[in-house]
Amino acid sequence: MTDEKQFLEQALAGDKTAFGRLIDLHKDKVINIAYKLTNSYEGAQDIAQEAFIKAYMKLSSFKKEASFMTWLYRITYNTACNYLRKNKVKTLFLNEEILESRKETAQKAELRDVVNEAVESLPLKLKSVIVLRDYEGLSYKEIAEVIKRPMGTVESRLARARGKLKELLEDYIKGQ
Numbered sequence: 001m002t003d004e005k006q007f008l009e010q011a012l013a014g015d016k017t018a019f020g021r022l023i024d025l026h027k028d029k030v031i032n033i034a035y036k037l038t039n040s041y042e043g044a045q046d047i048a049q050e051a052f053i054k055a056y057m058k059l060s061s062f063k064k065e066a067s068f069m070t071w072l073y074r075i076t077y078n079t080a081c082n083y084l085r086k087n088k089v090k091t092l093f094l095n096e097e098i099l100e101s102r103k104e105t106a107q108k109a110e111l112r113d114v115v116n117e118a119v120e121s122l123p124l125k126l127k128s129v130i131v132l133r134d135y136e137g138l139s140y141k142e143i144a145e146v147i148k149r150p151m152g153t154v155e156s157r158l159a160r161a162r163g164k165l166k167e168l169l170e171d172y173i174k175g176q
Contacts (some may be wrong), residue, residue: 083173
């Protein structure tokens, strides 16, 4: 039995320490997803905290049909969407740590900036599937579970998002 499954079983039995260990296993990913959707470190911290509280409060309703990870990411996704609506935050999909890395050349940083701006310009429905698939590496099935849409919708949104990104990036390349 993996650590996650063991901790989950213990948490479902009421062990608060085991739930804390589940948080430890997933906190970096949860914060990363929240940050990429909001571009706010403080907001990502708040979203993660709220998502973990919601997960703890709703743990008894967790159905083992889905993985704990996708269930938790779904809560995070919903919490981030609510945060954006509530705060009317204009997201900017830039990872400053990567952009400021001295290892990257100015050209790579500029290209990353252009790609991030292109992703930022997408509607949230399209941006979300790009974040979950291309940045977080979730499978189509996991994304479908997170956003609670059929797999065909995930595939369609990814295709539309990638097509739109291709158009935007072709415009940038032509302008070079």
